[in-house]
Amino acid sequence: MELRHLKYFLAIAEAGQITAAAKKLKIAQPPLSQQLMQLEEELGVKLVHRGPRSLHLTEAGIILQNRAKQILELTEATTREINDVAMGMKGTLTIGTVSSSGAALMKDRLSEFHKNYAGVKFEIHEGNTFMILDLLNKGIVEVGIVRTPFNTTDLGCRYAASEPMVAVMTEEHDWSPDQKTITLSELKNRPLIVYRRFEQLIHDTCMKHGFEPNFFCKNDDARTTLHWANEGLGIGMISRSALSLGSNNQLIVKEIMCEELHTRVAAVWLKDKYMSSLASRFIESFSRASDEDNLR
Structure with a gap:
């Protein structure tokens, strides 16, 4: 079983049709049908129920769909992580930040981070807390700077000092x-x-x-x-x-x-998603600065 087989299968599962999946993958329909049949033969199970106009996943197909997503995400994360190492601490860090009350705090945090990692560039997206969390979930930003209260489900959080x-x-x-x-x-x-x-x-x-x-x-x-x-x-x-x-x-x-x-500004990220070395270092820097603020 190769990665491309998993990619093809996910496309079929998401589209619900081989024709639509083939169009999305930009390949012909017959070879895609053949790839699906080969995958079923290799695994020894039926992965889909074929209907006249659409197909539906079998129980085995649902299991493979979930695992395939995890495998492909891990593969992409590994590739990005290796690229991070190859590049060193360079590249672009994408941050979403509240455009109002977090601005002053962000200025200090980014200035300190820039001193330590001068080769890093920034792409900043501004909005309210809900907008930033939406950008985070969509993968447009890697780190969000938001203000409490907000729903912390599925998020990793580092909090700045509480303020009145x-x-x-x-x-x-x-x-x-x-x-x-x-x-x-x-x-x-x-x-x-x-x-x-x-x-x-x-x-x-x-x-x-x-x-x-x-x-x-x-x-x-x-x-x-x-x-x-x-x-x-x-x-x-x-x-x-x-x-x-x-x-x-x-x-x-x-x-x-x-x-x-009292409210707090927090740096947040998605718990179960890949985090680049740049983002990890920024979170570490944010956490150190916040610990110092809390001790004052």
């Missing part, structure tokens, strides 16, 4: 000029400007504290929250690191004393 949310406002909205910290309850009935990513978290936490939040504006970027708050339109709620995203000279910043609203 802050309330940002202009002087006209400041009800306690001498306070640098506030309780969540102090935001009751106040016009809140929030990044939609945190809407559910903020809503549920406020309800636990006995009130429903007054969302004046929901948006898709922490920079919008900062801009609207800077214009005096309401009180923004953002993660502390997002303060670095813009010019906020007009804004008064108060830390919200509520553990339930």
Whole structure:
């Protein structure tokens, strides 16, 4: 049994037709049919039930389909890993990163990594956490930099230090000029400007504290929250690191004393997929920096 036999069989299994599989593989139908028959003869079992217009996998065919996927993925991973070794620590690292509150953290992490591995180039994809996780699952990026909360199923994770949310406002909205910290309850009935990513978290936490939040504006970027708050339109709620995203000279910043609203940036990857040497080194670098942050 050769790798090409497995490749042909997977194409047939996925297409459900030999004609469609042959077209996808760009080979003639008769040779593909012959390859399938030879594979069945070699294994001594029927792999498909042939119908007039389509075929269906037998129990043995289903087993082979699952194993063939694993074998071909492992073969591809081995090839890439050997190429990584041959190239040394060079090549391009594809990273997906949240475009708002993770930007400052990523700048520090990438700068440190670049100092150690100057030959590495980067391809960065930006978006919200859900977009980055989708890119990761599709194989478009190898490492994702996202912010909690998110579904960790099938993901490997390395977390940065936990950080609080802050309330940002202009002087006209400041009800306690001498306070640098506030309780969540102090935001009751106040016009809140929030990044939609945190809407559910903020809503549920406020309800636990006995009130429903007054969302004046929901948006898709922490920079919008900062801009609207800077214009005096309401009180923004953002993660502390997002303060670095813009010019906020007009804004008064108060830390919200509520553990339930603390979030963390995390580096994530797919557990059961091949990870290049570049990505592994980046994760190691991210983890070391995060450990140092946690010790401070």
